[in-house]
Amino acid sequence: xxxxxxxxxxxxxxxxxxxxxxxxxxxxxxxxxxxxxxxxxxxxxxxxxxxxxxxxxxxxxxxxxxxxxxxxxxxxxxxxxxxxxxxxxxxxxxxxxxxxxxxxxxxxxxxxxxxxxxxxxxxxxxxxxxxxxxxxxxxxxxxxxxxxxxxxxxxxxxxxxxxxxxxx
Numbered sequence: 288x289x290x291x292x293x294x295x296x297x298x299x300x301x302x303x304x305x306x307x308x309x310x311x312x313x314x315x316x317x318x319x320x321x322x323x324x325x326x327x328x329x330x331x332x333x334x335x336x337x338x339x340x341x342x343x344x345x346x347x348x349x350x351x352x353x354x355x356x357x358x359x360x361x362x363x364x365x366x367x368x369x370x371x372x373x374x375x376x377x378x379x380x381x382x383x384x385x386x387x388x389x390x391x392x393x394x395x396x397x398x399x400x401x402x403x404x405x406x407x408x409x410x411x412x413x414x415x416x417x418x419x420x421x422x423x424x425x426x427x428x429x430x431x432x433x434x435x436x437x438x439x440x441x442x443x444x445x446x447x448x449x450x451x452x453x454x455x
Contacts, residue, residue: 351455357383358446374451385447392440399433406430 361383406426413423
C-alpha cells in the first residue's frame with residue numbers, strides 16, 4: 288500500500304498524459320479527414336481550349352421504319368445509299384440487273400407490234416366481209432393478251448429500280 292501511495296502522483300500524471308495524448312491523436316485524425324483541401328494539387332493558370340467529349344452507351348430507336356423489298360427477283364447491281372443515310376421520298380436506293388427485263392420487254396413489244404398489224408388487217412377484212420366475226424375476235428384477243436404482257440414487262444423493268452417510299 289505504501290508503494291502505491293508513494294507513486295500515486297506519478298501514476299495519475301502518466302494516466303493523464305496517456306489520455307491527453309490519445310485525445311490529441313484522435314483530434315488530429317478527425318481534422319485531417321474533414322479538411323478537403325489537404326489532398327489538392329495546384330497548377331499554373333494557362334489559356335487554352337477545352338475539348339468537350341461525351342461518351343454514352345445506349346440504343347437508338349427510329350421514329351419511322353420501312354421494310355424495303357423488290358416485287359421481282361434479281362441480282363443487285365448497285366446500292367446508291369449507305370446505312371443510316373438520310374433519303375428523300377422517290378430517291379433511288381437500289382438498282383437490280385435489268386438485262387432480262389429489257390429482253391422480255393423487247394420480245395413482247397415485237398410480238399405486240401406484229402399482232403397489232405395483224406389485228407388491223409383482219410379488221411379491214413372483216414369490214415370488207417372477207418372473214419367471220421369469230422376470226423376477228425380471236426385475233427383481237429391475241430392482240431389484247433400481247434398488250435397486257437407488254438405492260439407487265441414494262442412494269443417489271445420499272446421494278447428493277449427500288450426507290451425510297453418516304454423521306455427520312
